Amino acid sequence: MPKGQGSSTAMGGQMAGKLTPTHEAPYRGLKVLDFGQGIASPYCAMLLGVYGADVIKVEPPEGDWSRYLGTTYGNHTTLSAVYNRGKRSLCLDMKHKDGIAIAQRLASEADVLIEGFRPGVAERLGLGYQGLSRDNPGLVYLSVSGFGQSGPYAKRPGSDSVAQAFSGLVSVNLGADGVPHRVGTTISDVVTGVYAFQAIATTLFARATVGTGRWIDVNLCQSTSALLGHKVAEFILEGGAPRALNVPAGTYQTRDGWMMVTLVNEPQYKRLCGAIGREDLAGDPRFADFARRADAADALIPQLREVFLTQATDAWLTRLHAADIIAERILDPGEWLRNVHVEATRASVRQDTPGVGAVYSPRTPGIASLSEDHLCPAPDVGQDSRAVLTEAGFGSAEIDGLLLSGAVRQAKS
Numbered sequence: 001m002p003k004g005q006g007s008s009t010a011m012g013g014q015m016a017g018k019l020t021p022t023h024e025a026p027y028r029g030l031k032v033l034d035f036g037q038g039i040a041s042p043y044c045a046m047l048l049g050v051y052g053a054d055v056i057k058v059e060p061p062e063g064d065w066s067r068y069l070g071t072t073y074g075n076h077t078t079l080s081a082v083y084n085r086g087k088r089s090l091c092l093d094m095k096h097k098d099g100i101a102i103a104q105r106l107a108s109e110a111d112v113l114i115e116g117f118r119p120g121v122a123e124r125l126g127l128g129y130q131g132l133s134r135d136n137p138g139l140v141y142l143s144v145s146g147f148g149q150s151g152p153y154a155k156r157p158g159s160d161s162v163a164q165a166f167s168g169l170v171s172v173n174l175g176a177d178g179v180p181h182r183v184g185t186t187i188s189d190v191v192t193g194v195y196a197f198q199a200i201a202t203t204l205f206a207r208a209t210v211g212t213g214r215w216i217d218v219n220l221c222q223s224t225s226a227l228l229g230h231k232v233a234e235f236i237l238e239g240g241a242p243r244a245l246n247v248p249a250g251t252y253q254t255r256d257g258w259m260m261v262t263l264v265n266e267p268q269y270k271r272l273c274g275a276i277g278r279e280d281l282a283g284d285p286r287f288a289d290f291a292r293r294a295d296a297a298d299a300l301i302p303q304l305r306e307v308f309l310t311q312a313t314d315a316w317l318t319r320l321h322a323a324d325i326i327a328e329r330i331l332d333p334g335e336w337l338r339n340v341h342v343e344a345t346r347a348s349v350r351q352d353t354p355g356v357g358a359v360y361s362p363r364t365p366g367i368a369s370l371s372e373d374h375l376c377p378a379p380d381v382g383q384d385s386r387a388v389l390t391e392a393g394f395g396s397a398e399i400d401g402l403l404l405s406g407a408v409r410q411a412k413s
Contacts, residue, residue, distance in 0.1 A: 025052025043193030074355020091382030
């Protein structure tokens, strides 16, 4: 059966059902090569692993740079430990001709290849899509970069922070100090990984009928721009100075903490005013609808802030929820993890990672079962080099020679 027409599924069926796809693991039997580093590319590859794919993380001898960004725990940071779960690690020295030859050989049998090199680098290494697809027409090839594979900014280095700035996200995230701020997590990297995953998923679906793979170009800046949704249209239609969307929604300090209050329709504003004992604000013509409240926010919001400071968060939430107002306490990540609802719904997952300890992360949305609990922890650099090469048909003596030459590295047990 041609590779582009379900060879992985066929292979799975030949192995006593061991690799047969299921609803929980639809990509079981799929071979993925992950050359990405950082977050966006590895996260996309991890998602494929969550859904059952065999993901080989191909790392240089120094390892993925995310292993050193932030506080290190053993051979990981939280970035590398979270976004590389469910993978095996093959360490190749791509400066060595044999390292490149191994990568090319593995790519000839892969279903998906993910790379995050600067545009043009993969081609120079002999790992570009055009060359690989000649021998492997079913290959689904994903390139992840800062600004994309073409255009005047293609060669510029990109990062999560740069993507947040370039896309407009930072500009709409003004703090109380009036200063534009980046979002306090790697949101551009993560959303790029999600968009990349959905692009691969749809391409794999098409491949089953079309019979061939294709090259997919996903970049951080476009992905972050897409995340902003309506903001570009709003900016143009409102002449460059869009009103706030749903005043007086926002964060409010209480006697003992902070909470978020939001509104999605006019009746909620009137109920909010009643719940806090300020019915006079509901009848004030300055605050008659969303547009007028946006124009008069400086007069309205300070009054609400003053009221919310008079009681504790729990007291306010009791009153607001009784009035069917959308509101919730602002939690930090640790409070989220220990929250009774999070625990009851098993919304987090734990992987015990050697040299690190317990690594907690939010469960991937959409999983039909608890299969994510069974992902292997993120590997050390080259932890699985020998096993991966053995499966690819390399003999024991041949692998010994590759290890001796330095083309391949194997983590010490």
